[in-house]
Amino acid sequence: MSITGTLIVQMIVFLILVGFTMKYVWPPIAKALDDRAAKIAEGLAAADKAKSELTAANKRVEAELGQARNESAQRLADAERRAQAIVEEAKARATEEGNKIVAAARAEAEQQALKAREALREQVAALAVKGAEQILRKEVNAGVHADLLARLQTEL
Secondary structure, three states: OOHHHHHHHHHHHHHHHHHHHHHHHHHHHHHHHHHHHHHHHHHHHHHHHHHHHHHHHHHHHHHHHHHHHHHHHHHHHHHHHHHHHHHHHHHHHHHHHHHHHHHHHHHHHHHHHHHHHHHHHHHHHHHHHHHHHHHHHOOOOHHHHHHHHHHHHHHO
C-alpha cells in the first residue's frame, strides 16, 4: 500500500469518525453542556432574585423597626403625660384635702375660741358678782375697793 492510499484511507476513517462523533457523541455532550449552562443561569438568576428579596426584606425590616421605634416613643410620651396628669391630679387632691383640713382646723379653733370666750365671760360674770358681793358687804371705801379691783384683775 502506498502512502497516498494510506492517507486516503485515514482521511475516510477520520471523516467516518467525525460523522459518527457528530451524530452520536456530540449531541449528548452538547445537551449536557447546555443543561449545565441552563442550571448555572438559573442559579445566578435565583441568586440575583434572592439578593433582591433580601434587600427588600431588609428595607421592610428597617421600616418596621422605625415604626416600632416611633410607636414605642409615642407610648413612652403617652405614659409620661399620663404620669404627669396623675401627679397633677394627686397634687390637686392633696391641696384640696389640705384646704379642707385647714378649714376644719380653723372652724374647730374658732369654736374652741368661742367656747373659751364664753367660759371666760361666765368666769368674769361670776367674779364680777363675787366682787360686787364683797364690795356691797363692806363699807364703801375707795382704798378697799381699789384693793378688791386689783385682786379681780389678778384673778382674770
